[in-house]
Each structure stands twice: as structure tokens, then as C-alpha cells.
Amino acid sequence: MSTSTALELKRISHFYVNDGGAALALQNLSLTVEQGEFVSLVGPSGCGKTTLLSIIAGIILPTEGSVQVSGHRVFGPSPKVGYMLQQDYLFPWRTIEENAVIGLELNGTLTKENREYVLHLLNQFGLGAQKGKYPTELSGGMRQRVALVRTMAVKPDLLLLDEPFSALDYQTKLQLEDLVFETMKSHGKTAVLVTHDISEAIAMSDRLIVMAPNPGRIRKEIVLPDSIARSMPLRAREQEGFLQLFHDVWNEFDAMESGGAGNAVTTG
Numbered sequence: 001m002s003t004s005t006a007l008e009l010k011r012i013s014h015f016y017v018n019d020g021g022a023a024l025a026l027q028n029l030s031l032t033v034e035q036g037e038f039v040s041l042v043g044p045s046g047c048g049k050t051t052l053l054s055i056i057a058g059i060i061l062p063t064e065g066s067v068q069v070s071g072h073r074v075f076g077p078s079p080k081v082g083y084m085l086q087q088d089y090l091f092p093w094r095t096i097e098e099n100a101v102i103g104l105e106l107n108g109t110l111t112k113e114n115r116e117y118v119l120h121l122l123n124q125f126g127l128g129a130q131k132g133k134y135p136t137e138l139s140g141g142m143r144q145r146v147a148l149v150r151t152m153a154v155k156p157d158l159l160l161l162d163e164p165f166s167a168l169d170y171q172t173k174l175q176l177e178d179l180v181f182e183t184m185k186s187h188g189k190t191a192v193l194v195t196h197d198i199s200e201a202i203a204m205s206d207r208l209i210v211m212a213p214n215p216g217r218i219r220k221e222i223v224l225p226d227s228i229a230r231s232m233p234l235r236a237r238e239q240e241g242f243l244q245l246f247h248d249v250w251n252e253f254d255a256m257e258s259g260g261a262g263n264a265v266t267t268g
């Protein structure tokens with residue numbers, strides 16, 4: 001593991017055991033993500049994307065294999081790993097500022113300096129005027145921005161983004177993609193995004209991981225060209241080669257539906 005490795009998954013397999021028997025959700029999956037890298041996981045429903053994020057977050061312990069974040073083995077949830085979900089899960093009885101600092105409160109690190117950092121983030125994300133309001137007074141996009149501030153507030157080394165834009169209208173989704181992308185890049189954060197939206201995955205990422213189901217595994221890795229990886233997501237969609245990449249990923253999905261095995265190939 002190099003000093004710049006943010007995340008290392010080694011030979012992860014995971015069985016869910018329940019009354020109906022055991023289901024192999026992930027099999028022998030290995031993946032390394034470098035610091036500052038933005039990686040997206042795409043694949044058909046049931047290929048284990050959410051299971052994998054839960055394992056990285058330490059919410060689920062894998063049946064086999066190991067996870068390291070910033071060189072430390074993951075045995076449970078840690079403030080080093082931030083998690084942003086499709087729903088904002090803001091507490092309706094707390095103001096926006098009090099929602100944004102909740103992770104710091106739970107960690108016992110709500111210092112004056114950290115609260116100032118949160119206020120700075122709220123301002124940066126255009127929420128300064130909303131800090132005394134309650135979640136029901138905000139739009140869905142604003143609430144998701146608060147959720148992003150709450151996630152960033154604890155200064156995690158790694159951010160896990162599980163469909164964070166899928167409940168938003170299209171315009172808000174595109175705006176938030178740009179905001180999240182810019183925030184990750186300007187803070188040098190490492191991010192792993194799960195999305196069903198192929199275009200979003202290509203527009204936001206340095207690298208795409210296409211997963212296959214039954215059992216969940218990596219089917220293909222695609223390293224995105226700099227012209228796309230370094231552009232803001234909205235602009236990335238206008239870059240040469242974007243449509244071709246979309247078709248390449250789409251064809252992988254098609255091939256999986258018609259039963260093609262696929263193999264781990266890296267293209268640039």
C-alpha cells in the first residue's frame with residue numbers, strides 16, 4: 001500500500017445469511033483508490049454496490065477480506081469516513097446550523113474553531129442566510145447541500161456518496177454534481193460514488209468501476225481521459241469522447257443482461 005493510497009480493499013467476499021439461506025453478494029473483490037481520486041461504482045441492480053459501500057464504511061464487516069482507509073484497517077464506523085445518502089436525514093427540530101454540526105457533536109469535537117469551519121462551509125455552499133432556519137423551510141437541493149456540509153464538517157479522509165442526487169430534480173442534480181465535484185477537488189478529498197446514472201458517473205469521476213452481479217464483482221475498470229476527469233461535470237458532458245464512453249458502459253450493461261461474462265480491462 002503506497003503512502004498516497006486512501007482506500008484498499010483486498011479480496012472482499014460477503015455472504016448475507018438469513019432464513020432463506022445464504023446469498024453471495026460480493027466475491028473476491030479487490031480495489032485500490034488513491035488520495036484525491038474520484039471513483040464511481042456502476043452496475044445493474046443487485047451487483048453489490050451498496051453492500052460494498054457499507055463494508056467500506058465499516059457498517060458491515062465482510063465475510064472475507066480486509067478494508068484499509070488511510071492505512072488503517074476498518075473494523076467499524078469511523079469519523080475518517082463520511083457517508084452521504086440519497087435522503088438527507090436532517091433532524092426537523094434542529095436548525096440548519098445545528099444539523100450541520102451534529103457529526104462534530106457526536107464525535108465530541110464541536111470546538112469553536114470547528115463550528116467556524118461549518119459556518120464557512122455553509123456560506124461557501126450558499127446557505128449562510130439559511131443557518132437559523134429549519135429543514136422544512138428549505139428546498140430538497142438546499143437540504144442535500146446541508147447534508148454535504150454535515151458530511152464535510154468532520155473532515156473525513158474518504159467520502160462515500162450513495163446516490164446522493166437521485167431524489168433531486170434534474171437541474172438541481174446537475175448543479176449539485178458541480179458543487180460536490182468542486183468541493184472534493186478543492187479539499188483534495190477522495191470519493192467513492194454509487195450511482196445508477198451512467199452519465200453522472202462519467203462526468204464526475206477519474207475512474208469508473210463497472211460491477212457485475214451474481215455474485216457481485218468488478219467486470220471492467222475505465223480510467224477516464226483528463227479532458228473529462230478534470231472538467232466540471234456539466235462541462236465534462238460536452239467533451240469529445242463522452243458519448244463514446246457512455247455507449248461503452250451501456251454496452252457492458254447490455255452484455256450483462258444477455259449473459260456475457262466480461263473481464264477486467266482497463267481503458268483510457
Ligand SMILES: Nc1ncnc2c1ncn2[C@@H]1O[C@H](COP(=O)(O)OP(=O)(O)OP(=O)(O)O)[C@@H](O)[C@H]1O
Pocket residue numbers: 016017018023024025043044045046047048049050051052216
Ligand atoms: N440484508 C440482506 N440480506 C440478504 N441479502 C441481501 C441483503 N442486502 C442485500 N442483499 C442481496 O445482496 C445482493 C447485493 O445487494 P446490494 O443492495 O448491495 O446491490 P446494489 O448493487 O446496491 O443494488 P441496487 O442498485 O438495486 O441498489 C443482492 O442480491 C441483494 O438481494
